[in-house]
Amino acid sequence: MADSSKEKVEITEDRIQEAEEVKIKANEFFKDGHYQTAFELYSYAITLNPTCAVYHGNRSFCSIKLENYGDALNDANKALEIDRTYIKAYYRRASANMVLGKFKASLKDYETVVKFRPKDKDARLKYTECKKIVQKQAFEKAIAVDHNKKSFSETLDVDSIVVESSYDGPHLEDGKVTLKFLQELLERFKNQKKIHRKYAYTILINIKNYFREVDTLCDIFIPKDKRFTVCGDIHGQFYDLLNIFELNGLPSENNPYLFNGDFVDRGSFSCEVIFSLFSLKLLYPDCFFMSRGNHETVSMNQMYGFQGEVKSKYSADMVELFTEVYNWLPLAHLINNKVMVMHGGLFSRDDVTLEEIRKIDRNRQPPEQGLMCELLWSDPQAQDGRSPSKRGVAIQFGPDVTEKFCSHNNLDYIIRSHEVKPDGYEVAHGGKCITVFSAPNYCDQMGNKGAFITMGSDLKPQFTTYNAVPHPDVKPMAYANSLMSMFGFA
Template identity: 40%
Template sequence: MSSPSQEDIATALDFKNKGNEYIKKSDYDSAIEFYSKAIALDSTQSIYFSNRALAHLKQDNFYSAVVDCDNALKLDPKNIKAYHRRGLSYVGILEFRKAKNDLNVVLKAKPNDITASNALKVCENFIREERFKNAIGGSGDNAKSNICQTLNLESFNANADLKTYKGPKLNFKQLTDEKNSPAGVEVENMSQEFISGMVNDIFLKGKTIPKQYAAAIISHVDRIFLSEPTLVELSNENTKEVKISVCGDTHGQFYDVLNIFKKFGKVSKDHIYLFNGDLVDRGSWSCEVALLFYSLKILYPKNIYLNRGNHETDNMNKIYGFEDECKYKYSQRIFDLFSLSFESLPLATLINNDYLVMHGGLPSDEKSTLDDIRNLDRFSQPPREGLFMELLWSDPQAANGLGPSQRGLGFAFGPDITAKYLERNKLRKVFRSHEVRMTGVKYEHDGKLVTVFSAPNYCDSQGNLGGIIHITPDNGVLLQNGNDDENLIVETFTAVEHPDVKPMAYSNGGLGF
């Protein structure tokens, strides 16, 4: 602990106040910078650590927030904000019992705190579910393991939404197995006309399609995902008229997704799209985004691909709003179908044997190869450690080697890790997403790793651009937005207007602070 001079104390206070100003502007990087300057001069102030914890929490840097709250509480064991922020951070890293303890402290001091109360309910639900799974002697996954592929369409016939629905129509085929039992549903007439009508006449007017339609679309697309490998391989080297476009997180920002297709072209036989995870959560149109992507996948199974992100998981969906949105707009059953379909999503994509695309980051195993990805059993919720988790959760760092993740899950990996992985697997670059980049696309690790993030003005507060990377062999645009590759075109875009619905508008708990 420092012994600051009076001058240091005064300067540190000024830095703290500047950090507070940046918090109000949602500029969390700058806030962290100024809180860190304050702490460097005067590390005796609990509030400096708990304020920096808030900035880390806003960026999903849960591990860093926990460390700051620990330091804040050592200095002032009565710092309720530190307990609150540490509790929410524990929720973020799925440590629900630790979160519960901290949130109970908060609610004892502030019984009417809505955020703490909602987060505590989430923790208690997770703890109950874990106890139930342990009591029945398994993970609980088997109970939902075949929902999509045993779907009985007739079970939706009594729903009133079918009788009142006046939108574009779909026809379905009930599939059966050798015992004549229901074995999922096939959409027989998916078309561009249906998709356009669903978007323009239903979604853009604030309406929903019937639950039967949603269930049939999910059941059909799940079979497509099941047929795809864990590492999808794409190529346009010999078909240079075909463009492959890689997008990062979209996070339920439906209006920005529509703008991507308007600005850069629709899915077609000459334009393949890859959306690199985190399709849902945070934004309040996650159902619309998922159903649009799923409908396009049915119509163009070889022209749109979806990688799984860390938000295509049950824990994240319960915390960040997608489950609650599904229950509000459709039903718990529709969320359960989505949940299973997320378990079928591929984990990575290899393009032209040059570019590896995954949501989070590279493996921590220094001997790992592409075959390790190919051989993963992906059909489950991700474990807390190992390659599966790292592909979804890890982030790059500036320093060489491996370090702890600021998020508390996965690792932080350095430029040397990236360079060795590329060399070992004869790759050119890694594309990943998972983190906001103010410029939409950012070249990192000596240009060997590229982060692409496609949710502009993330959560209506970050002010960032969205980004997209087009793979166009021998027709790239050098120096555009930092591009150093003659096969790539790197473009950015701004957010578009949307109805006045706040992020996580349907969330009943978790981190909706």
């Protein structure tokens, strides 16, 4: 992000007045959820008057809403350079660090706010909530040193769980997913009902055992005269997932799919989405595929709703089992040896090979840097070269980086997701970098279309776009961490 405040600008009264008028317009766009437009207007206000901390603070909040946490931190820091007593900048920096999982840094800013405003009940509440998270993490780290400790799935006795006679939902047959079970599952979820916890646990254990045996980079082959579908982020929008199946057909041996990460969080039907996708994977293991996204992680699930939703609909123990499953999800897929699909993007090095990706130790939470982090978090940029990510994690990569990676690994192009696009997809980098995003009207406020890609063995991508469909009156982020609602995320 260019720091226009470094330019030498004569701050006249006319410029100050115009900047204030632009800020007022930006505030209105922000209130209406048009965060990108608001961001651009705040940026213009900053060019007019770069010495106003409020403009940087407001733009920081826009960046948080746009999930560009790196930009948010930069603006919060700049606001504090201008005015160390500007309390909202501490809030903005704290919230950006919070969603990046940097709770200690976040807590430090809350301590500052409380020191400035000891009688501020809201500040005290945020400080208390963040401190609880830091203490919980310290406790979990302390008890995690037992390397002989069994995983939750190893201690769970599913056979002892009784299915009550009053349960009227679908039943697994000999512990296995059948087409009948899947169809009844989708209908039950559509009617806002749960499956029995015995079957939920069984699905998770079975899918974990399956994913443990697959590669970090999985190979997919599209036979001649067959088609294949790639979907992007779903983010708990179950009714839009059903619409994809309505438009493109239910997955089957003759209608294979790949879902490219970020199945959960934000949308408040994440349990329904993930159990549907896992059931499809168990039913069609050789023609239904799933990649890990940056939201299949503990820190994201803790803040953006999935953890709270699982606890509300099933149990706290199940959260731990989901984490074990997500750690085994593949990080990328290779279609016909020519198209690589990953959730985020490319790397800080030019010499990365497919073989190196296959060897990544993925059974863990993603590190803050390196290949695994970049596969889940990186984004493309229009200009050549690399730059720090707007998100504050991984990198942004240009057309030349994509060209070198594809040439080095004999690929035609890459497909990734991870970013909202107005039309649900974007073709960039001379056709070599395609983004697909499948959650229309993201969070019920972005107004974007969703999209999916279909291709045959010739690997030529065809795009289908669609609008959001109605869903029950449960708002996005309904299960998010209480700190998120304090910051206006919910």
